[in-house]
Amino acid sequence: MIISENSSGKNKSEEQQNIILKGMSLQELQKWAISVGQTRFRGTQLFEWMYREGVDNPTEMTNISKSFRAFLSDNCTFSTLKLKKISKSQTEPTQKFLFQLNDGQFIETVSIIENDRHTVCVSSQIGCNLECDFCATATLGFSRNLSAGEIVDQLIFIRKYIEQPITNIVFMGMGEPFLNYKRVMTAADIFHNPKGFNLASTRITISTGGIVPKIKQFIDENRKYKLAVSLNAPNDEIRSKIMPINNKWQIEEIIKAVKKYSNQKRRKIMFEYVLIKDVNDSSKDAQQLVKLLKNIDCKLNIIPYNEMGGKYQRPDEQTIDNFMQILFSNQGKVRVLTRWSKGQDIDAACGQLATKQMEIE
Ligand code: SF4
Known part of the structure; x- marks a missing residue:
C-alpha cells in the first residue's frame, strides 16, 4: 500500500517526498517496485536496506541504480x-x-x-x-x-x-x-x-x-x-x-x-x-x-x-x-x-x- 500525503501548506519539494516506504512488508515493496517500473528484486533490496541495514538515505543504497536512487530521494520519505x-x-x-x-x-x-x-x-x-x-x-x-x-x-x-x-x-x-x-x-x-x-x-x-x-x-x-x-x-x-x-x-x-x-x-x-x-x-x-x-x-x-x-x-x-x-x-x-x-x-x-x-x- 502506498500512503500519499498531500496536505496543503507544504512547499514543492516536501510535496514530492510523499511516498512513505517505511512499514511496507516485503510483498508490498516488491509490488510497489514493479508499479514504478522496477523489478520485484528492487523491492527486496529496498526491504533489506531499510530494515536489515537501517539505511534511510537512498544515496547509501549502493547496489541500486543511480537513477532509481535519485527517484527515491525525490519522491520517498524514509524516516517517520x-x-x-x-x-x-x-x-x-x-x-x-x-x-x-x-x-x-x-x-x-x-x-x-x-x-x-x-x-x-x-x-x-x-x-x-x-x-x-x-x-x-x-x-x-x-x-x-x-x-x-x-x-x-x-x-x-x-x-x-x-x-x-x-x-x-x-x-x-x-x-x-x-x-x-x-x-x-x-x-x-x-x-x-x-x-x-x-x-x-x-x-x-x-x-x-x-x-x-x-x-x-x-x-x-x-x-x-x-x-x-x-x-x-x-x-x-x-x-x-x-x-x-x-x-x-x-x-x-x-x-x-x-x-x-x-x-x-x-x-x-x-x-x-x-x-x-x-x-x-x-x-x-x-x-x-x-x-x-x-x-x-x-x-x-x-x-x-x-x-x-x-x-x-x-x-x-x-x-x-x-x-x-x-x-x-x-x-x-x-x-x-x-x-x-x-x-x-x-x-x-x-x-x-x-x-x-x-x-x-
Ligand atoms: S491503558 Fe495502559 S495498561 Fe491498559 S492497555 Fe492501555 S497502555 Fe496497557
Missing part, C-alpha cells in the same frame, strides 16, 4: 520519527526514548539491558483508550494508531544508538496492540523476517489487555509470536474496577480463548498481574488466582506496582511474599515469576509511559 530526548536510569542500564512523529505527536520506547538480554518495549498507539485505572498511558486518552513504519522505526533507532544487539521485543509500551492489529502484525513480521531484523518469533511478545476477538484471530491465523494477557485480577469484580475493558470481555471469555493457544504445542501463554496494595493482593486473591489458572499451561508474571504518586500503591514486602508463597505452593502447571520493573527512576517501568509535552526542550 525524530529523537527528542533520552532518559537514562541512574541505577540500571535502562533507557527511555522520547520520539516525535512527523505529525508532531510523541511516543516513548524503552530499552532494557540485563546481561546478554536486550529487550525493547515498543509502543503501538499514541495514548490508549482502554482506560486501565492504574496506568499512566491511559491518562493521555487515545490519539491514533501508529503506522507499521512508526513501530519499526523505534527499533531501527535503538539498534543504531545502543551497541548491544536487540534480543527481545515486547509490545508493552503505549497502546493496546490488538486494537492496531494489522500494523502490529506487519511490524512483527518485519522484525521476524530474515531479511529484516531476523529475530526468532519466540523473542517477539504481543501483550493485550484482553481483546477477545483479536486473541481468537491471532490464534486462528496461527501467528508464531508469543502472547501475553494483562490479567491483573482473579475475578471480574476486581478486574472491572481497574480495567473497564473487562465489562466487554470478561475473564471467562479470555480464559476460554487463550486455552486454545496454550493447548498448541510449545506455546505457553503469559499472564501479567500487576500487584496493587489493597486491590488485588490478599491471600484470598492469590487462592482465587491459583484456582483460575490451575488447568492452563502458562506463565504468570507478578509485577509489584510502580507507584506514580496517584491513588494506588505497591504492597509491602510481607504482603508480596505471602502472595507469592501461596502461588508457589500451588503452582501446578503454572510457572510463577516475579518481575520487578526496570527504569522506575525515569518513569519507564510498566504502566508509566506517558509523554509529557513539558519534557521537550
